[in-house]
Amino acid sequence: MNLNKIIEKHWQKPNPILSVILSPLAKIFAYIAQNRRQKYLSGSLKTQKLPIPVIVVGNIHVGGTGKTPIVAKLVSDLQERGIKVGIISRGYGRKLRDIHVLQHDSTAEQAGDEPLMLYCQTYAPTAVGKDRYAAGMALLAQHPDLQVIVSDDGLQHYSLARDIEIAVFPAADVGRDDLDYLPNGGLRESITRLQYVDFIIISNSDENILVRAQTFFRQPEKLFTSQIQIFAPYRLNQPHDVLLSDSLKKHETCAAIAGIARPERFFNSLKNLGFDIKQKCVLPDHTSINLANLPVADYVFITEKDAIKLSDSVPNHVWVLPIRATIQPDLADVLVQKIMQ
Template sequence: MLLKSLYSLSKIYGFVVKTRIFFYKKSVLRSVRLPIPVISVGNITLGGTGKTPVVEYVARYLQKKGKKVVILSRGYTAAIKQKGDSLNKNICNDEYLVFQENIPDIPHLLNKDRAKSGLHAIRQFQAQYLLLDDGFQHLRLARDMDIVTIDALNPFGLGHIVPRGMLREPLKELKRADLFVLTHVDQCGLDEIQAIIDQLREIAGHVPVVETVHKPLWLESLKDHETADIQVLQGKRVFAFCAIGNPESFRKSIDGAGGKVLGFHAFPDHHIYTASELQTLNAEAQRVGSEAIMITQKDRVKIKNVRVSWDFPVWTLKIEIRIVRGNEIFENKINAILN
């Protein structure tokens, strides 16, 4: 009965999505074209596919080329209160806080109306390029390049549109993409990676594929921001928790760095922690006999101001995107927009 209900809901949602796409293709609904280039980074599935570090990577690349770039986000699940941030009315989300830490000199605007936000970026920040975060389905704003991130751990959303599967739209819409960025390729076998690439070629044969990994860089202490070499994790007994779209990738990153995960708790993506929850996690870490607690940067920016008495060192695993195959493809695609 449940499967039948999910199938029906999936059909209804899919019809709405396909109708909307059709209306944009036939110009019944019109896209807004801004006077400067727009590059979108998005995906076709729910959950974490590595969009945030890819957006950061592209932003840094544009900045190194001497371009003024502004990131535009919808501000989905913006529920974290901030002080002194008039641009976003003191409310933001975890991705915003991560960008604020990693690329503080690149403006990041949160607004459901990203066409309006783009005009604001041009006027206030003299933006030369706009980087649309999670923009593949945001058809209202025309773009010059669509980068689609594909998670190697769950590339095609179980093959069905939500809620039966994790697809946000039919797989055939991947033909709209200009570049696929395949993430977490180090956490899958070579045969699995090739099978994903083969399927992408069947769907959208003209779209090139770039392969990337989430490279662990160092550990950072929640208490005092002191950093430690990633080798410190070798053989360390740890308890880990996170609230990200793909918790399994985080666990695999800890395993890959040599940590021994004794306990692991995954919360829904964008979860806002309470002090009570954090105290419970601390007690769980004590129960399993861990030596340290591991979290992601997206978790740290949300809990750093929550008053909790930790019995263990709490470390952030700092990572960044690295292109391991197809760097020339990536640069040629971006440079074509720059030129």
């Protein structure tokens, strides 16, 4: 097990020895994060405002909160209500440094895997860049009719002014009193930061967790829940072909590969659909993937995020597991009201 995995495991089940070693570093990180936020709030560091409303969807955790499917759901719901929505993102994992406005032939190397996936799922105009204000202006230059921009991540990107903040918080961490800053824990900012956001979406939630969350956050009017819906895998080079587990023959083998923050969720989803995965391959989050990485099996399952990185010339035995988020109650209606105001 590599160091990253050891630390991530420590975040979920704290190790007393690691806590002693990492706690001083977490205090330093906390001071830096809090001081930086205060400088933006006081005006000593510059904040830039785009000419249209900005909705930031982010988290105080490091990865794996289920944010990206929620962004896709919110964008789609706003589009269904007639709102012209654009997306901006930093574009983690991409190789280009310049701002890139996505086109139909954009690649993950140009745009990053998650922005490209969002673009393909929603068809919303999308731009990526380290400077999200500059990315937003570049997007508006090509799409001046946009009415609102959704920033995928960027809750801590304070140089971009925002009109609405939405924080995604994992259900597994609701009620925990041992959460800490990096590197002793997975937090970028304190839990108290959530007092100042407009809405909190508890991801992978249920009714029982919502009751706990109302007590934990003490701001029930802000709370929404999200769940993930899993659908039958589709063939990557023929998306209209879907696969059911009972159609497999006894001698046929299945393998799965994932380059995401929490790959165990992907593997468990396949298991719940009835697929017996004999080989599991885990890659670092946002890492590049090619045909040489694929395990040998009759059926190879990959995530939508990884599928974006593969070329069109993939073999017939590669299947993609589609997931979609639901949000309760309907947050899009509330957002439209705030945007119109």
